[in-house]
Amino acid sequence: MAVSPVVFVPRGQDAVLGCSFTHSRQRYYTGTITVKWLARESDAPPFFICSVKNDSVGGLADCSSSDFKYSLEGDPRRGELSLLIRRVHLMDNGTYFCRVELQYWMSSDQKETQLYVTVEPQISSLSVVETSSRGSDGAPRRLQCEAEGHPLPTVSWLSASGAPLGDQVRTSMTGPYHLVSSVPYPEEEVLTCRVESRLGGAERRYPGSNALMITVTVCGLIVMLLLSTGILFYMRNRARVRSPPVYENTATARADAPPIHENADVENHRLQSSDCPAEGDVELQLVYSTVSLTRDASSQHVRSKSQQQQQSEIFYAAVNV
Known part of the structure; x- marks a missing residue:
């Protein structure tokens, strides 16, 4: 018999423990060849057994199957007894024994091989x-x-x-x-x-590094949020201070006043300005508007442009600022 002394296989891959045999009458032998594999101890019960008649021409359905963890890698009729172990893990690491038995001569032989699963x-x-209690290091x-x-x-x-x-x-x-x-x-x-x-x-x-990156990212987002809020608040207050006040002339023209046309000039003047009271109440301010009115020539007798009459009147109204 011949075996591989040591087989190195990374965890998760398939391992093949090589084993082969020959005998002088193998060509004319018609009996059964029995293959046994043992683990850890030389006299341990076999964990894998396979038998095949040497004169048969059939397959090795009982010895080779992709559904099992252990199967033969080869044909005993050609002296091949290697064991295939699929997806090895650390518990597969250890010593294995390859054993062959011939029926007619009641003979057998056994060899040892080592599987070394690397990680x-x-x-x-x-x-x-x-720590439950402080040790000598005091930590x-x-x-x-x-x-x-x-x-x-x-x-x-x-x-x-x-x-x-x-x-x-x-x-x-x-x-x-x-x-x-x-x-x-x-x-x-x-x-x-x-x-x-x-x-x-x-x-x-x-x-x-992930924990540090998450911490830095969160702190950066908080700072950006605070800065954005402060800038937005500052821009709104600045816009309120710089934006010109808008006043609406709610006064109604007199009944006898001439109609106002597109060429009427309106000028608003703010007589007094002051800050809004601290209590938030609205302060009344006096505002006046100067309106220049032009009488339409269609509503009067035909006159020359130099004789057009202009009238200026002042209207007062209270507005909320």
């Missing part, structure tokens, strides 16, 4: 935790970094300036592929957790 260093969480809060990887990564802490933090760092394993590290976090500082292994590295900063 690049990752940080699963980075958060501040409250009521600690910044905790949870990481995973296979091989297990190393953890280091960096300050905002990039300097390593070596004091008061606590790191412990919480599983074969997980660990937790923490440092005191008494103030709102910016710290970075970095994990590294031969497969790569990862790091995360606290507070995260």
